[in-house]
Amino acid sequence: MSHAIFEKLLNIIEPFITKTHVVRTPIPARTRLQVTLRYLSSGDSMVSISYAFRIAHNTVSLIINETCESIWNSLKHRVFLQPSSNNWEKVAEDFERICNFTHCIGAPDGKHVVIQAPPNSGSKYYNYKGQHSIVLLAISDAHCCFSMVDIGGEGRQCDSTIFQNSEFGKRFGNGSLNLPAAKNIANTNVTLPYVLVADEAFQLTPYMMRPYPRKDLGIRKKVFNYRLSRARRTVECAFGLLAARWRVYGKPIIASVSTTRNIIKATTAIHNFVMISERESIRMLPQYSRYTAQDRAIISDGLRNISRSVSSNSVQAVKIRDDFTDFFNNIGAMPWQWKKVLNNDF
Structure with a gap:
C-alpha cells in the first residue's frame, strides 16, 4: 500500500x-x-x-x-458491487474483453482460512484437511476484485452448501439480484444468458456454469472447459493477491471467531480498495508483495481449497452450457483455442 x-x-x-x-x-x-x-x-x-x-x-x-x-x-x-443491471453488464464487458468469455458476471470460489481451534467447538470448524477453518466464499470480477463475499461458513461444510446458504446464493436462486435478461451476442443471432463460471465443486444451474466432466471429453467440450478456465482463474488470482499482500493468512489466525471474521472482512475490503485506487491512478504502479517459494508454501497453509461436492444438473442448465459450447466452437471461436485444447487436458 x-x-x-x-x-x-x-x-x-x-x-x-x-x-x-x-x-x-x-x-x-x-x-x-x-x-x-x-x-x-x-x-x-x-x-x-x-x-x-x-x-x-x-x-x-x-x-x-x-x-x-x-x-x-x-x-x-x-468497493463491492452494487447489484444492478448496468453494473452486471459492465462486469460482463470486462470479462469478454479480458478473458474472452461472453456474458460472464463473475467467478465464485471458496477458500479455507485456517484458524486456531475455537474453545468448545468440537468438529464444527474441522475441515477435510484436518484443520480448523472459516470459509471465505467470494465472487471475483475480471480485474481480480471481489464483487461479493460471504464470510463465516464453518470449515466442515462444502462450498456448494455454503453458496446455497449464503445471502447472495439465495438471491441468485430467487432472481432478486437484478441480473440482465438473456440477449443476443453482438452482431449475431445467438442468445445467451448472463452466468457465473465455477469449478467442479459447484452445482450446474441456469446461472452457474461448471466444466464438463473430464471423462470422454471431445474437442467441443474441451474448448468450453478451456474458455471457462480462462475466466475462472481470475478468482484464483484474487485469492493469491489477497494472501500475498496480507500475510496474516500465512499461518493459522490466533483470535476469536468474531475477530477472525472482522479480519477477513477488512482484508477483502482493503484488497478491493487498493486495487480500485491503483486502477484509478494512472501514475501509480501496482505494489504487490514479493515472496519466495518458501513464502508460497506458508501461504498455502493459510488458504486451502474447498473439497468438491456432487451436483445435480437440470435440463435447462445443461442446455445453456451446450449453447455456450456451440458458440465457442463456431462464431465465438478464438484463433489460439484449438492449439491449447490439443496440447492440454481440460
Whole structure:
C-alpha cells in the first residue's frame, strides 16, 4: 500500500476510530490504523505488534478488532458491487474483453482460512484437511476484485452448501439480484444468458456454469472447459493477491471467531480498495508483495481449497452450457483455442 492510498484510507475511517479525550490522551487514529495494517500485512503475533508500538497486548487486540470492523463498515458500500443491471453488464464487458468469455458476471470460489481451534467447538470448524477453518466464499470480477463475499461458513461444510446458504446464493436462486435478461451476442443471432463460471465443486444451474466432466471429453467440450478456465482463474488470482499482500493468512489466525471474521472482512475490503485506487491512478504502479517459494508454501497453509461436492444438473442448465459450447466452437471461436485444447487436458 502506497503512502497516498494509506492517507486516503485514513481520511475515510478516521472519524470512526478516533477516541474522545477523557482522562488519558487516546491513541491517535493514525496509530490505530498503522497497528492494524502492520498486523494484517506482516502476519506477526499481536504480542510482537505490542512490543513494536509499545502498546499493551490486550489494547492491541481491541484496536485490531475495532479498526477492522470500522474498515468493513466504511468501505463495504464503496468497493463491492452494487447489484444492478448496468453494473452486471459492465462486469460482463470486462470479462469478454479480458478473458474472452461472453456474458460472464463473475467467478465464485471458496477458500479455507485456517484458524486456531475455537474453545468448545468440537468438529464444527474441522475441515477435510484436518484443520480448523472459516470459509471465505467470494465472487471475483475480471480485474481480480471481489464483487461479493460471504464470510463465516464453518470449515466442515462444502462450498456448494455454503453458496446455497449464503445471502447472495439465495438471491441468485430467487432472481432478486437484478441480473440482465438473456440477449443476443453482438452482431449475431445467438442468445445467451448472463452466468457465473465455477469449478467442479459447484452445482450446474441456469446461472452457474461448471466444466464438463473430464471423462470422454471431445474437442467441443474441451474448448468450453478451456474458455471457462480462462475466466475462472481470475478468482484464483484474487485469492493469491489477497494472501500475498496480507500475510496474516500465512499461518493459522490466533483470535476469536468474531475477530477472525472482522479480519477477513477488512482484508477483502482493503484488497478491493487498493486495487480500485491503483486502477484509478494512472501514475501509480501496482505494489504487490514479493515472496519466495518458501513464502508460497506458508501461504498455502493459510488458504486451502474447498473439497468438491456432487451436483445435480437440470435440463435447462445443461442446455445453456451446450449453447455456450456451440458458440465457442463456431462464431465465438478464438484463433489460439484449438492449439491449447490439443496440447492440454481440460
